[in-house]
Amino acid sequence: MSHETDALLRRRDDSSLSHHPAPRGPFVRAVVLAVGALVLSAVLYATAATPSSWKKTVKILGHTHSSSDPLSILFDETLDGKELFYEQQTLDHLSNDEDAKKTWSHRYYKISKHFRGPGHPIIMVIGGEDALTGPLHPFIEEGMASKFGAFVIEPEHRFYGKSTPVENASVHDYIKYLSPDQALLDAIQLLQTTRQTLGCSLDRSSPFYCPAISVGASYPGFLSAMLRYVYADFVDMSFAASAPIRLYSQTNDANAYYDKVSEVAEQMSPGCANAVRSTMEAVQDTVLSSNWTVSEAAANLGFCPNDLPEYIQDLDTLVSEGVVYMLPAIFADFNMFSYPPGPQTPNVMACNVFQNDNLTPLEKIQGFFELRGLVEYGETVECFDLGLELPTGPNARIMGSDWSGSGGGKTGEIWEFQCCKDLIIRSGYSNTSMFIPREWTYEWHDEHCRQRFPGITLNSFRLEQKWHFDQLAGASRIVFTNGMNDGWSAAGSFLEDVNDSVVAITIADGAHHSDLGGKYPDEKDTDAVKEAQVQVMSILEQWLEEIYATQSYNI
Structure with missing residues (x-):
């Protein structure tokens, strides 16, 4: 950890807390915060007239716009949702060598229009395994932030x-x-810098302390929970949606994910599971017993024959990568976003293709890949380009370290590295799933990852050995939500309360973090999702009130 980061994270001497007078009621709190808001307004006014030479010396949060004053940047509502950069992010938080002194430019977004000043929460929404091109979750930015008078900041993952x-x-x-590890400390450094820039006290007993709420979904949901669990001195509570915690501690059933994906498809469209398995087996037999060239087979499967990755040189590899692996990975995507439930969900539409008795097995496969193009790109594509599914980097293959789908391009390479080194995703296809069985093994994983990333050190249990999060022993103030139609709900997510303040909310008709949504409020949301949103805000509000009740007001 760098000296700069250490200074930001250094805890206040606990002995100082004893000098504050006894806590007072909510009326006194409201008066104190109102006075604080007036002071802040005066500071903002004065800042606007500050000489530019002084502004340069206090630049903390860099950005792509004209002003260089961090306070005005954070409070400028015209910059809400715009790309901003924190210029002083530490390169290596975990060393004391020269890298600890190096910095880089960290992209983030903020929403300040709801912030009611010091004493109100900061909500940190964690970015994940893709580029962050804008604010992620309207339920947080418009619903939760408005209710709590919160400042929202959303950092992109390094x-x-x-x-x-x-x-x-x-x-x-x-x-x-x-x-x-590095991503969590990026978040902590940015959080503490934001707290100081906003004028928040770093002392929890102060009425001007800004409680931090971490929020994340899926892998970022895991990060959100770990921010509270590992860094409870800085993060006051966590909201983690569709976060498969035990997937990363390696205690989940390796077949649970695709078994659940199959179960949900069958529930949404009875007969789907058998139709998918029989089609895959028929296509595999047809291709492998044919005299087709690789290009001919690719065309007959609906792939673009001129865009196949170079390593696909035989029919066995084409079927293994393009059918046995690719089809479940696409179904996994369809499963995550089959919400709200109904005939127009990708899951049901895919099942309809496989259950169409007027199509041959090859036509069903072609129709499935056409549907994927329609769902992914919003239009029908002439053929399915397998090359787009190939990550960059040497020794890359479409079937990477994440069998639920590593993704293509540079993003796919980065995610695949993470799934090799730290985020091992055990997701095989059992005989009871609707896919052609394929066992996931550590031996396959390690061999693939060593070829893919020469020099990598593999320890699938490193994170659990370091953080001991499998049971969340001693954890507090974490709320988990899970849509029960989401495959990840069966693959290591907490579906029951761990203790009185680590609580789990299940959503019967929800999919992958459906409660965070793409719109808020959304008239298409089901009653179960709406109720879960109300529950989450009620729980977080209760925890905020517990913090406020311990604060002291010296007026």
């Missing part, structure tokens, strides 16, 4: 999008700088 700690990063750079 190495994704424009958050590049190292240009033209090598495997060695990934090994040293790309990990959940």
Whole structure:
């Protein structure tokens, strides 16, 4: 951890808390915060007239716009939802060498229009395994922030999008700088810097302390929970949606994910599971017993024959990568976003293709890949381009370390590295699933990852050995939500309360973090999702009130 980060994270001497007078009621709190808001307004007014030479010396939050004053940036509502950059993010939080002194430019977004000043929460929404091109979750930015008078800040995950700690990063750079550990400390450093810039006290007993709420979904949901669990001195509570915690501690059933995907497809369209399995087996037999060339087979499967990855040189590899692996991975995507439930969900439409008795097995496969193009790109594509599914980097294959779908391009390479090194995703196809059985093994994983990223050190249990999060022993103030139609709900998510303040909310007709939604409020949301949103805000509000009740007001 760098000296700069250490200074930001240094805890206040607990002995100082004893000098405050006894806590007072909510009326006194309201008066104190109102006075604080007036002071802040005066500071903002004065800042506008501050000489530019002084502004340069206090620049904390860099950005792409004209002003260089951090306070005015954070409070400028015209910058809400715009791309901003924190210029002083630490390259390596985990060392004391020269890298601890190096910095990089960390992209983030903020929403300040609801913030009612010091004493109100900061909500940190964690970015994940893709570029962050804008605010993520309207339920948070419009619903929760408005209710709590909160400031929202959303950092992009290091190495994704424009958050590049190292240009033209090598495997060695990934090994040293790309990990959940570094990502958590990025978030903590940005949180503490934001607190100080907003004028928030770092003392929890002060009425001007800004409680931090971490929020994330899926892998970022795991990060959100870990921010509270590992760094409870800085993060006051966590909201983690569709966060498969035990997937990353390696205690989940390796077949549970695709078994659940199959179960949900069958529930949504009875007969689907058998139709999918029989089609896959028929197509596999047809292709492998044919005299087709690889290009001919690719065309007959609906792939673009001129865009096949170079390593696909035989029919066995084409079927293994393009059918046995690719079809379940696409179904996994369809499963996650089959909400709200109904005939127009990708899951049901895919099942309809396989259950169409007027189509041959090859026509069903072609129709399935056509549907994927329609769902992914919003239009029908002439053929399915397998090359787009290939990650960058040497020794890349479509079937990477994440059998639920590593993704293509540079983003796919970065995610695959993470799934090799720290975020091992055990997701095989059992005989009871609707897919052709394929066992997931550590032996396959390790061999693939060593070929893919030479020099990598593999320890599938490193995170659990470091953080001991499998049971969340001693954890507090974490709320989990899970849609029960989401495959990840069966693959290591907490579906029951851990204790009185680590609570789980299940949503019977929800899919993958459906409660965070793409719109808020959304008239298409089901009653179960709406109720879950109300429950989450009620729980977080209760925890905020517990914090406020311990604060002291010296007026």
